Amino acid sequence: MKAPITSKLPDVGTTIFTIMSQLAEDCKAINLSQGFPSFEPPAELIDRIDHYLRSGANQYAPMPGVPTLRRAIADKTAHVQGRALDPDTEITVCTGATEGLFSTIQAIVRPGDEVVVFDPAYDSYEPAVTLAGGRTRHVPLHISNDGFDFSIDWQRLEDALNDKTRLVVINFPHNPTGAILSNDDLQQLAALLRTTSAYLLSDEVYEHIVFDGEPHVSALSIDELWERSFVVSSFGKTYHATGWKVGYCMAPPELTAEFRKVHQFTTFAVNTPVQHALADFLHGSPAFHERLPAFYQEKRDLFCRLLEDSRFRCHPARSTFFQIVDYGDISDEDDVALAKRWTEEIGVASIPLSVFCEQPFTGTRLRFCFAKDDSTLEAACEKLCRL
Numbered sequence: 001m002k003a004p005i006t007s008k009l010p011d012v013g014t015t016i017f018t019i020m021s022q023l024a025e026d027c028k029a030i031n032l033s034q035g036f037p038s039f040e041p042p043a044e045l046i047d048r049i050d051h052y053l054r055s056g057a058n059q060y061a062p063m064p065g066v067p068t069l070r071r072a073i074a075d076k077t078a079h080v081q082g083r084a085l086d087p088d089t090e091i092t093v094c095t096g097a098t099e100g101l102f103s104t105i106q107a108i109v110r111p112g113d114e115v116v117v118f119d120p121a122y123d124s125y126e127p128a129v130t131l132a133g134g135r136t137r138h139v140p141l142h143i144s145n146d147g148f149d150f151s152i153d154w155q156r157l158e159d160a161l162n163d164k165t166r167l168v169v170i171n172f173p174h175n176p177t178g179a180i181l182s183n184d185d186l187q188q189l190a191a192l193l194r195t196t197s198a199y200l201l202s203d204e205v206y207e208h209i210v211f212d213g214e215p216h217v218s219a220l221s222i223d224e225l226w227e228r229s230f231v232v233s234s235f236g237k238t239y240h241a242t243g244w245k246v247g248y249c250m251a252p253p254e255l256t257a258e259f260r261k262v263h264q265f266t267t268f269a270v271n272t273p274v275q276h277a278l279a280d281f282l283h284g285s286p287a288f289h290e291r292l293p294a295f296y297q298e299k300r301d302l303f304c305r306l307l308e309d310s311r312f313r314c315h316p317a318r319s320t321f322f323q324i325v326d327y328g329d330i331s332d333e334d335d336v337a338l339a340k341r342w343t344e345e346i347g348v349a350s351i352p353l354s355v356f357c358e359q360p361f362t363g364t365r366l367r368f369c370f371a372k373d374d375s376t377l378e379a380a381c382e383k384l385c386r387l
């Protein structure tokens with residue numbers, strides 16, 4: 001007789017991204033749900049992959065990542081964040097940011113430990129904490145009176161920290177709200193963590209997509225935070241290549257050593273030709289990422305402008321390629337049910353916000369991805385304006 005399965009993740013179902021993208025496909029709806037661009041990666045980058053595929057770079061890469069790519073990441077980090085990293089001991093290439101987040105959490109969190117996340121929280125943190133035997137503490141972000149500005153509530157964070165706190169996870173630029181942190185915010189975080197032994201996991205995959213001239217302030221830029229940090233990023237967002245699943249984790253040597261103990265058994269090594277190609281591209285086109293703010297800001301502005309004649313309310317996102325809209329003037333239906341119904345009936349798929357929250361404090365809001373061709377955004381908004 002087979003033993004019954006006792007799930008290690010009894011409360012986890014299929015991710016909302018898979019559910020909504022599948023529904024969009026089934027209904028032939030315009031898919032503004034799961035976040036991926038409709039644009040191709042730079043042609044020169046694809047050419048370099050082609051080159052390496054045809055010139056024998058097809059076997060296992062070194063476990064921490066191809067040395068030229070780690071060097072290129074170090075050069076970029078020195079230039080952009082002002083921190084000189086040792087590629088041998090402080091940078092590990094991983095299978096998308098997802099693996100970087102997972103391996104960090106497995107490396108650090110022990111049974112009984114607590115991990116703080118801020119709600120709405122990207123959905124991959126909590127399952128990883130649960131698998132490590134830890135407990136996730138959800139601290140809601142503070143929401144401004146108009147309902148669109150999200151920020152850390154320092155008092156609530158302070159109240160959540162205790163001697164069991166092993167890790168604090170931050171994600172700025174923030175998916176799904178587009179919130180960003182200032183230098184003062186990070187100084188405040190450093191001051192709060194000073195009296196704890198907690199590590200920091202900073203998910204910065206949208207580091208280059210920040211609007212209105214505002215800077216991205218990385219955990220890399222504050223010495224006191226860096227000492228206790230794992231900073232995770234991804235090439236998927238920056239090079240319009242979410243399907244390649246190549247990211248990296250930066251951490252001081254002792255932390256990187258622990259990270260690699262897990263990384264080597266989670267995935268061992270990452271796609272070799274793509275790593276070589278990324279190294280060439282980073283060196284050959286080091287300023288590519290500088291075009292992203294203007295590029296995506298135009299998309300954001302178009303999307304918001306097209307919704308001006310609708311009954312949705314929105315404030316332009318401060319970062320990422322997601323726009324939050326409030327549908328409270330159209331319906332008071334639950335956001336999950338509504339996102340599904342509008343995918344089926346209106347033909348536009350979005351992501352409900354409540355799935356990212358322990359408490360459903362986000363009300364009548366949906367997230368739309370605007371990383372799409374103008375014609376796709378126009379077609380989607382035409383449908384949304386009929387509501």
Ligand code: PMP
Pocket residue numbers: 035095096097098099122171175203205233234235236242245246247
């Ligand atoms: N963190 C956040 C906040 C994300 O939005 C995503 C995916 N878009 C990831 C991590 C995962 O990145 P990757 O696709 O490189 O695994």
Ligand code: GLN
Pocket residue numbers: 015017018033034035036175
């Ligand atoms: N990060 C993407 C989003 O927020 C989705 C990634 C995924 O599908 N796992 O839409």
